Amino acid sequence: MAAREPSRFLSRALPRASVPSIRPQGFLSRRNVSDEAPSRRLSDHLSELESGSSLSTPVPEGAAQSFDPVARAKARKTQLPRGRYQFRSPKYDRGPLHPHQPPPASDPSSRLFVPGPFSAPRAEQTYDSTVASDIMSLCYVHTPPGFKPPPKAPRLREWDDSSPYHKNRVLRGPRGGDVLRLLRKPIKFNNIPEIERITIHSYVNKAATENSSWLHVAGIAVQAISNVRVETFKSKTSVANWGIVPGRDSVAVKAELYGENMYHFLGKLVDVVLPRIKDWEGVKGTSGDSSGNITFGMEPENVALFPEIEVNYDMYPPKMIPGCHITLHTSARTDKDARLLLSAMGIPFYGKIVN
Amino acid sequence: MSMHTSLRRTAATITNSTTSILPRLPTQPTATTFICSQCRHATLLRRPKRPYTFTQLITLSDGSTFTHRTTSPAPIYRSTRDTRNSLLWNPSSSKLMNVEDDEAGRLAAFRARFGRGYDVNTPAEPVDPKDAAAVKEKEAAAKAQADAEQEEEDNLLDLISSFGQNEAPPPEKKPFKK
Numbered sequence: 001m002a003a004r005e006p007s008r009f010l011s012r013a014l015p016r017a018s019v020p021s022i023r024p025q026g027f028l029s030r031r032n033v034s035d036e037a038p039s040r041r042l043s044d045h046l047s048e049l050e051s052g053s054s055l056s057t058p059v060p061e062g063a064a065q066s067f068d069p070v071a072r073a074k075a076r077k078t079q080l081p082r083g084r085y086q087f088r089s090p091k092y093d094r095g096p097l098h099p100h101q102p103p104p105a106s107d108p109s110s111r112l113f114v115p116g117p118f119s120a121p122r123a124e125q126t127y128d129s130t131v132a133s134d135i136m137s138l139c140y141v142h143t144p145p146g147f148k149p150p151p152k153a154p155r156l157r158e159w160d161d162s163s164p165y166h167k168n169r170v171l172r173g174p175r176g177g178d179v180l181r182l183l184r185k186p187i188k189f190n191n192i193p194e195i196e197r198i199t200i201h202s203y204v205n206k207a208a209t210e211n212s213s214w215l216h217v218a219g220i221a222v223q224a225i226s227n228v229r230v231e232t233f234k235s236k237t238s239v240a241n242w243g244i245v246p247g248r249d250s251v252a253v254k255a256e257l258y259g260e261n262m263y264h265f266l267g268k269l270v271d272v273v274l275p276r277i278k279d280w281e282g283v284k285g286t287s288g289d290s291s292g293n294i295t296f297g298m299e300p301e302n303v304a305l306f307p308e309i310e311v312n313y314d315m316y317p318p319k320m321i322p323g324c325h326i327t328l329h330t331s332a333r334t335d336k337d338a339r340l341l342l343s344a345m346g347i348p349f350y351g352k353i354v355n
Numbered sequence: 356m357s358m359h360t361s362l363r364r365t366a367a368t369i370t371n372s373t374t375s376i377l378p379r380l381p382t383q384p385t386a387t388t389f390i391c392s393q394c395r396h397a398t399l400l401r402r403p404k405r406p407y408t409f410t411q412l413i414t415l416s417d418g419s420t421f422t423h424r425t426t427s428p429a430p431i432y433r434s435t436r437d438t439r440n441s442l443l444w445n446p447s448s449s450k451l452m453n454v455e456d457d458e459a460g461r462l463a464a465f466r467a468r469f470g471r472g473y474d475v476n477t478p479a480e481p482v483d484p485k486d487a488a489a490v491k492e493k494e495a496a497a498k499a500q501a502d503a504e505q506e507e508e509d510n511l512l513d514l515i516s517s518f519g520q521n522e523a524p525p526p527e528k529k530p531f532k533k
Contacts, residue, residue, distance in 0.1 A: 092397035102400055111400040119410070122421045224426045229404045264423045272413065272434050275441035282443060307411075308427040348443050 121263035123270070123345065131344045132192045138340065139187035155180060182291045182333040193292070193332035193341045198257040198265060200226050202324040205242045208235070208249035218322035219253045224308040226255040226265055253322075268307070269326075270346040276305045282348035285339075290355075292332035294342060297325050416440045 079085075089102045089111045105112035143149075156171035174180065185191060200222050207215035219230045233252040235244045244251060257265050274280065283296040300323045303309065309316065328347075332338040336355040343349060408424040412431045417439040438444040442451045457463060 089400065091400060093400055094397045111402050114403050114405065119422070119424055121423065223406055227406055227408050227424060227426055229406065260424070264425070267421070267423060268413075268425070271415065271438050272432070275438050275444065276434075276436045280443070307413075307429070307432045308425055311427045311429050346438060346444070 117260035119260060119264075121260060121267055123267035124260075124263040127194065127263075127345065131341070132194070134344060135337075135340060136187060136189060136192050139337070141186060184333040184337070187337070191331070193330050193337045195262065195266065195341070195345070196258075196329045196331050198262045199327040199329065200255045200257070200265075200324050201252060201327070202254075202322040203252045204322055205239070205244065205251060206320075207251050208244045209242050212250070213317075214320050214322075215250055215253065217316055217320035221303065221309060221316060221321055222253050222255050222324060225303070225306045226257055227261045228255040228257055230255045266328075266345065272307060273302070273305050274347070277302050282350040283342075285349045285351040285353035288335035288338065288354070290335055292334060292338040293327055293329045294335065294338050295325055295327040297323060299323050 087103075087109050089107075089109055090100050091111070093102055094100065102112075103110045105114075107113060108115070154171075155174060157174065158171055159166040159169055161167075187193070202218050202222055204214045204218045207218070215232060219232065222230050230253040232250045233254060235246050235249055235251045238244055238246050277298075280302075283294065287296055288294045300321045303324060304313065304316075304318075304321050309321065328338070328342060330338040330341055332341060334355060336353075339349055339353065406426050408426055409428050409430070410422050411425045411427060411429060412420055412422050414420045414431060414433045415437045416434060419439070440451065442448070445451055
């Protein structure tokens with residue numbers, strides 16, 4: 001741990017100053033006329049430096065002998081208070097050059113440490129046991145031995161050298177728009193699409209037009225359904241109808257779900273909440289950002305169907321229960337693969353399927 | 356924590372004043388005063404906040420159960436409507452296709468009395484025993500025809516498989532099962 005070796009950087013940096021290195025001499029051998037100018041002369045700068053080093057100060061004789069922490073600890077009659085035996089992370093992160101470094105977030109002594117996972121969610125077990133292998137076999141494309149795929153054109157087009165100005169020009173984007181789509185690699189055992197995270201986002205315009213209680217209720221409702229503390233966000237765009245000014249009003253709450261929370265939420269959503277929505281056809285087949293993330297919305301009355309909100313429905317003012325957008329981020333590179341994964345996990349799609 | 360917030364506040368107020376002070380520096384060349392606001396370049400490592408979660412047992416409508424972690428304190432959740440009995444997840448289930456609540460048998464009684472001629476989208480059903488016999492005959496005929504077709508197909512299959520091996524005896528085959 002960095003905190004226990006306080007002068008890691010210091011000890012590395014100090015000898016470098018005292019040891020004469022070869023490199024400056026190499027520089028000196030290359031002399032220019034401009035070096036002789038009084039402002040550039042190296043010797044002047046060197047003369048300004050102090051010759052003495054703080055390392056040369058003598059250490060008092062008895063210091064090394066008297067330092068014996070083991071004997072001191074043994075000589076102690078009673079134990080120190082408990083907290084003195086355990087490492088405590090610094091409260092502040094003071095940058096990478098500070099000698100007192102906080103431990104990494106994965107360390108249990110870190111202030112940022114989040115313990116867990118404590119349970120094996122059902123959805124995750126379903127994915128591991130059946131969905132993953134099914135997707136891998138569904139996406140398998142057989143190529144006979146010795147098959148070489150035909151070479152593809154480069155994604156960025158070169159300029160034809162019809163003009164001398166084309167030299168060294170940066171390459172052109174693809175035809176029909178400048179968007180470079182993600183490359184889809186063949187799906188093998190090591191890149192089976194999986195759900196990476198789920199984002200629950202709720203934009204509450206009444207938070208700006210009326211008062212902040214809308215945002216509080218939305219935050220608590222989203223926290224209740226997701227098991228995750230929410231973040232609030234200010235508006236980035238101005239909406240004239242609602243009187244929203246960018247950067248002034250907090251209008252949105254968002255919860256990001258990873259790992260255990262994510263699978264618990266997905267299981268609850270698929271098994272309990274979505275089937276109870278009246279006249280719900282499924283997620284639209286055209287949704288998705290064409291790189292494997294699929295979003296759908298839930299109306300306020302559908303959000304109220306979550307068992308966590310239902311169990312104490314009276315806590316929430318009925319009008320203030322928010323609607324939300326749920327984004328399922330998958331590691332699939334195309335929407336087609338993402339839909340394959342999500343429909344295997346139990347989310348129905350309807351309508352025209354767009355890839 | 357309180358220290359941290361106060362620092363931020365001072366920093367926010369001073370940002371404007373520093374810009375106004377910079378041009379003033381040349382006017383006081385003798386006594387150069389730098390405004391040294393407290394600046395620690397330290398970010399507070401906030402402990403992550405996590406809502407308390409309980410373990411809840413969810414009982415689906417077909418009796419299957421699973422547990423999950425939730426903020427709801429209820430130990431058991433019984434669902435009446437879920438993936439096991441909704442049509443969207445069971446598109447081929449005939450049980451869920453025509454949901455007609457007729458627990459008291461009143462609809463059945465009505466139909467017994469007035470027939471189903473009023474219903475527009477009812478399948479034509481035999482009412483009289485005579486009609487029933489007719490339908491049976493029809494079904495038998497259809498089955499016979501299907502059998503005949505099957506036979507023909509088998510013959511064709513035999514023809515194909517025995518092509519080019521005339522001297523070999525045709526293999527005895529069971530009727531092709533679908």
